[in-house]
Amino acid sequence: MLTFIGLGLYDETDISLKGLERIRRSEHVFLERYTSILTGTDPGRLEALFGKPLRMLDREDVENHPETFLTLAKDADVAFLTAGDPMVSTTHIDLRIRAASMGIETSIIHGASIVSAVCGLTGLQNYRFGKSCSLPFPYGRWAPTTPIEVIEHNMAENLHTLVYLDIQPGRYMTVHEAVGMLEGMAAERGLSIPVYVGVARAGSPSPVVAAGDAAALEGVDFGDPLHILVVPGDLHLMERDYLETFAGL
Template identity: 65%
Template sequence: MLTFIGLGLCDEYDVSVRGLEAIHRADAVFLEVYTSVLTGTTFERLEEYYGKKITPLYREDVELHPEPILDAAAAGEAVFLTAGDSMVATTHADIRIRAAERGIATRIIHGASITTAVCGLSGLQNYRFGKSVSVPFPHGKWFPMTPIEVITENLSHNLHTLVFLDIQKDKERYMKISEAVDLLEEQASRTGAKIPLYVGVARAGSEDPAVHAGDADEMRNFDFGTPLHILIVPGTLHDIELEYLRRFAGLC
């Protein structure tokens, strides 16, 4: 059996009771650490709270060499842990397909996801979000323009855009909202686009989340604090969305 367990947004206490029971029963515990991280805890604290030795999984472990995961699931009870919800990343779905091809039973235990948490924190209505996009750190001459293309398309349909910010776990580097805004503004200047409003969220799910809305200059100067950060580019705001941002995100 291979059980996919979403751990929620912040720390070791966000896992569901059902998820924690499955971890306790498991013969092998794997934690995917490259698509997202629980910044409110440490690897050691997770092992202590779960009472299990945890094997970290990096991109190549999941995408290129998943055999140890599948072998453990074929031999007994294995769990595949991820921050947030289990099936947000395509590579996680691929692992489930590979397990099915080997005749391994699978199940999913869901956790809180940033895709819904940002709606509660920002007041932006979930059915008004279009396609999401990620902003990567540029590398050399590589400067992808996909983010502004997706944002522009969503804005043309009056839809919000959820913008994921790059994580380079091997370098312990997490993109900040100010960095993402700089990159998006450069992309906008190259294409003639305009982003009138941003909404930034930091540390969703923690005791001290930060939520702030404003134009590019406002977002560059606001201190969102420690990671993880995520960004929203809203479409035209509904009256309730506007009032929510004024009351809870400092929108002037």
């Protein structure tokens, strides 16, 4: 049995009781740490809570060599842990399909997701979000164009865009970096983005949420990671009221 278990948004206290019970009875516990991480804790604190040793998985382990844990799941209970909710990531959807093709039974224990947390923190209505996108760091002379294409399309449809910010080993994209990149891309396409909404440390005791144009957000100290960004469409009256009340719009 392979069980995908979401750990929630910020630290070890976010896990559900169901998830904790399943981990404690699993024979092998793996922690995937590249699609997202819990910045409010560390592996030692997780192991102390679980009473189990953790085996860490990086991108190469999950995408190219999943046999490491899939083979174990044929004959033993294996817990595959992720920050947030496991099936928000297409990587994990693919992994579950692979497991099924090998005849491995699977199950999911969900955790709090940034997808729903952003709606609660910003007041932006969940049914008004269009396609989301990921914004990676530039590599050499290469810079992505897909994010601004997605944003432009959503804005034309009056939809909000959730922009996932790049996570690399020891490096986390900030709201300020993301806004700077998007402003440059938008200028090249003749596009104006009037409002951004930045969120930092969702699920923590002190998240930061701030809304405004690029110049306004320059003066906001978002603090430690993880950060995420929303580019909203035209705001509904209640959405604007919420952002004015809780995000300084």
